[in-house]
Amino acid sequence: MTASIRVLVVDDHATMRAGFRMILEATGIVVSGEAATGEEAVARAAELRPDVVCMDVQMPDMDGIEATRRIVEAGTAAHVVIVTTFDRDDYLFSALDAGASGFVLKNAGPEELVNAVRVVAAGDALLAPEVTRRVIQRHARSALADDAPSRAATPSDPAQPADRAGLTDRELEVLRLLAQALSNAEIARTLFIGEATVKTHVSNLLLKLGARDRVAAVVYAHRHGLA
Structure with missing residues (x-):
């Protein structure tokens, strides 16, 4: 029980x-x-x-x-x-x-x-759904400000593919569902996998992205065209 x-x-x-x-x-x-x-x-x-x-x-x-x-x-x-x-x-x-x-x-x-x-x-x-977008926008503004010097020094290449940061296909699927504000349980049901497996994927992608939490991972996904 x-x-x-x-x-x-x-x-x-x-x-x-x-x-x-x-x-x-x-x-x-x-x-x-x-x-x-x-x-x-x-x-x-x-x-x-x-x-x-x-x-x-x-x-x-x-x-x-x-x-x-x-x-x-x-x-x-x-x-x-x-x-x-x-x-x-x-x-x-x-x-x-x-x-x-x-x-x-x-x-x-x-x-x-x-x-x-x-x-x-x-x-x-x-x-709450009412505040999720505001949190993402705040993190995105902060991340863009932090990255501004590197972007100015390195011209962007429009032909370059989105930065996957070494994520596997399954981790990318999990990241996209995180970007839809799904919980681990909802992701597990969507992908037909165990909730413990989802937690492992989330931990791995946070580590690979250097993201301290799920919100930061979602911001990364939006900025790099992965969402």
Whole structure:
């Protein structure tokens, strides 16, 4: 029997915490604890060792961004999903920089919250569809700025094929599906292979591309015509 996912729900509104608990526990996910402030979230995460933390942003004494940073830096196995009302770039990018594995909006349907918890518990990253394009654009702008000197020094050759970076055909397939924001489980179903095999392919292509995460790999795919 597969072990249940254990979740810490963090929000300064009791009714919101109760709503999240009801949604998650209806699907077999275990809510092992709750917290109403950022400081309480850090302490409860260390105490309970949850698989996933559903983290609000605006809270008393310490916001969810700083709480996320401290939980991640503590080295626990918990993956943090930011769940917020505010679709703001500063929250989004600060959360990702702090180490959050997911970002969803509170106006999303219950199934999206459940899916986010399951995806990040499996070690994947998940962003709400509304913000995925903004993340890719930001990484792309940064990468283009970093590469500008080398591009100026080396004229481009339009006849040169796309840079595969040594990727195998299967790794290219996985990369293209990553660029469609598919999770490992969805990629496995699409390619009719095991999820563990997908994780191996993702690890290998990240290493070959020199990408620190899946978002950076997607940016590479778009820049080099591989998506």
